[in-house]
Amino acid sequence: MTLPLSSESDGLREHLLDVEVISGGEPKIRVRDLTRVSDDGTLILKGVSMDIPKGMIVGVIGPSGSGKSTFLRSLNRLWEPPESTVFLDGEDITKFDVITLRRRVGMLFQLPVLFQGTVADNVRYGPNLRGEKLSEEEVHKLLSLADLDTSIAKKTGSELSVGQAQRVALARTLANEPEVLLLDEPTSALDPISTEHVEDVIVKLKNHRGLTTVIVSHSIKQIQRIADLVCLVVDGEIVEVLKPNEIHQAKHPMAQKFLQLSK
Numbered sequence: 001m002t003l004p005l006s007s008e009s010d011g012l013r014e015h016l017l018d019v020e021v022i023s024g025g026e027p028k029i030r031v032r033d034l035t036r037v038s039d040d041g042t043l044i045l046k047g048v049s050m051d052i053p054k055g056m057i058v059g060v061i062g063p064s065g066s067g068k069s070t071f072l073r074s075l076n077r078l079w080e081p082p083e084s085t086v087f088l089d090g091e092d093i094t095k096f097d098v099i100t101l102r103r104r105v106g107m108l109f110q111l112p113v114l115f116q117g118t119v120a121d122n123v124r125y126g127p128n129l130r131g132e133k134l135s136e137e138e139v140h141k142l143l144s145l146a147d148l149d150t151s152i153a154k155k156t157g158s159e160l161s162v163g164q165a166q167r168v169a170l171a172r173t174l175a176n177e178p179e180v181l182l183l184d185e186p187t188s189a190l191d192p193i194s195t196e197h198v199e200d201v202i203v204k205l206k207n208h209r210g211l212t213t214v215i216v217s218h219s220i221k222q223i224q225r226i227a228d229l230v231c232l233v234v235d236g237e238i239v240e241v242l243k244p245n246e247i248h249q250a251k252h253p254m255a256q257k258f259l260q261l262s263k
């Protein structure tokens with residue numbers, strides 16, 4: 001397997017070898033030469049290439065405005081990538097029906113947005129769209145999977161804390177049985193206990209269901225707690241891919257500065 005490839009320094013090649021050993025097999029998501037130019041001509045992503053290994057948690061960190069969210073959103077076409085730049089299980093995602101793609105590649109944002117109705121209505125939303133009615137037991141299982149007490153099934157969004165609402169949003173995403181989870185700063189609005197709950201769920205989903213996860217976070221400590229691999233994004237490029245325990249060995253000068261300031 002090959003990994004990132006936007007800049008293949010000798011150091012990076014060493015990491016690629018490590019990654020090959022720990023991941024094994026074909027990547028779940030392959031990104032090749034992904035470029036995005038904004039309407040005013042600014043290069044937001046500069047030919048990014050990266051393999052997201054199956055069943056791993058990949059953390060994406062880097063300075064504000066470096067392109068992390070744009071990268072993440074291109075993986076389920078919230079931002080439409082050019083043809084033949086992003087592949088899911090080897091298939092170009094621009095060829096997928098977008099609803100099918102977003103069912104397979106679910107996403108959570110910084111702030112949960114719950115639909116009107118009860119928690120159970122929210123969890124049933126995706127299956128309902130496909131004409132499937134989840135039983136009460138199935139709803140409860142999904143709530144438990146998201147580390148929530150099943151007693152909240154009848155509550156509405158306004159009766160929940162932000163931390164609970166985020167886990168309901170997670171349960172709603174899991175009801176679609178995704179193969180990949182994209183998480184854009186999912187805990188930045190949460191207190192430490194809610195953050196721990198969400199992190200526990202993410203790790204549990206990886207360990208028990210083999211879910212592949214890509215998480216953008218501003219917290220290096222969080223990434224060290226849960227990620228298997230870390231992508232450092234600087235100025236529209238993935239400049240290094242490291243293991244979490246190697247994060248402070250980053251060689252790129254901007255990455256070093258960012259890490260220094262983030263300690």
Ligand SMILES: Nc1ncnc2c1ncn2[C@@H]1O[C@H](COP(=O)(O)OP(=O)(O)OP(=O)(O)O)[C@@H](O)[C@H]1O
Nearest residue numbers: 038039040044062063064065066067068069070071
């Ligand atoms: N739709 C858009 N049109 C023009 N510029 C955009 C658009 N979306 C993002 N950008 C610009 O692209 C750059 C990367 O933005 P992005 O949100 O991907 O960065 P980020 O690393 O996730 O930042 P942060 O950590 O602050 O959320 C920024 O300079 C941003 O202003």
